[in-house]
Amino acid sequence: MIEIRFEEEHDARMMYEHLLKGAETAHESMSVLLEESTVVVHIPPGDVWCADEVLIPAIIRFITDVKEEKWILSILEQAFLYRDQDERMQILHIVHSLLDGKLQDIPYKGLQKERRSLLEASLAEFVQNPISFSFDSYVKFRLRYYMAYLVRLTELAIDEYKLEQEYQSFVEMLRQHVYTRKSRLSCLHLVYNGSFTFYDERGACLNQERLVQYIDEGIVYNQESYIDPNIIAPLLSIAPKTIYLYTAHIDDNMIITIRNVFQERVIVHTIGEFEKMMGKQVRKQ
Structure with a gap:
């Protein structure tokens, strides 16, 4: 049995829903329960497949789908002092573009792969059957390299945001020249x-x-x-x-x-x- 405790019931429910999707492929060998702010996963002893192919990928999806944006927005506000909500959302959009590889002429490759590798490494030897742990403690003690990666990713997005602002100012200056000529x-x-x-x-x-x-x-x-x-x-x-x-x-x-x-x-x-x-x-x- 594996127990994951959360501070917020909403987070527990989101983790529960992510695990349910993965548990569908595990058939009867795995069951998932939600007990207030705790998610309980029952895996048969010695069943490594459920942990590696269902549980760990579900935790990674929960982090990247539910928690990551909030952490990046917090980094922007607390570490880089971006208070304006609109600015933070624009930079967050650039973060997604960097991860998706959609920005042209950007030399940063493999950001998506690096993110997943860091999360997998934080879970591979940690999530064992049985275990009971607090998600917040896991974040504090096991995700230090991943959090450093998020800071670096945010810095890259800020650099791109500043370049875009400079470009827009440049374009506006040229527009004014055209209008007056x-x-x-x-x-x-x-x-x-x-x-x-x-x-x-x-x-x-x-x-x-x-x-x-x-x-x-x-x-x-x-x-x-x-x-x-x-x-x-x-x-x-x-x-x-x-x-x-x-x-x-x-x-x-x-x-x-x-x-x-x-x-x-x-x-x-x-x-x-x-x-x-x-x-x-x-x-x-």
């Missing part, structure tokens, strides 16, 4: 297929020499932040009313920035649509 071309055709090529409203290619003539040097040598001199600087200097963007790479970082800065001025097309447009221009000529 007079358009030097009514429209611009921008083709991206590994590299960027500019065309004016008549379909004439704007080579680098032509683009340099448009560029406002005050934009390139902006004191506040670095502005790409080959793509962003010409676009800001020309400030076209409409940008026809032809690409198959809408997730490219530069494409995302262009769309964020120029917003409704950008109309996205496929590369094939540009080829059709150029064909029409040739026939007109």
Whole structure:
């Protein structure tokens, strides 16, 4: 018999429900009871399979599904002094993205695997049949490495949050520049297929020499932040009313920035649509 005692009845119920799901695969060899704030698991003596394949995975799911977010929010507030609820939730969202591997260009790999390894190590030699223990004591004495991991994970998320805030400020600065600048071309055709090529409203290619003539040097040598001199600087200097963007790479970082800065001025097309447009221009000529 294995007893897990909790301070809160709600936690005990959540652990009980997680164990019930796992116990369905164990058939009659394992039973789970809820006695107020204590979860009681009956496993036949010598049945290692139930402990390794049902009990330990259920405890891990309980920690990651129920407790982990609360611990991270507490770390943000107490260790990093993030008091604002909205800020904490934004950073928590980044934590989930880091664990899911959804953030582009992030060098931190294997965070999900490391988390599970730390939790498995904390339980492997500890959860034996029979045993009776307090969940809070387990957290205090067995999860020190996992808690240190959560602090490190939170620090990574904070770094990404700060970078995102800086990026948003940068984008807003560029937007303001676009709104206050007079358009030097009514429209611009921008083709991206590994590299960027500019065309004016008549379909004439704007080579680098032509683009340099448009560029406002005050934009390139902006004191506040670095502005790409080959793509962003010409676009800001020309400030076209409409940008026809032809690409198959809408997730490219530069494409995302262009769309964020120029917003409704950008109309996205496929590369094939540009080829059709150029064909029409040739026939007109």
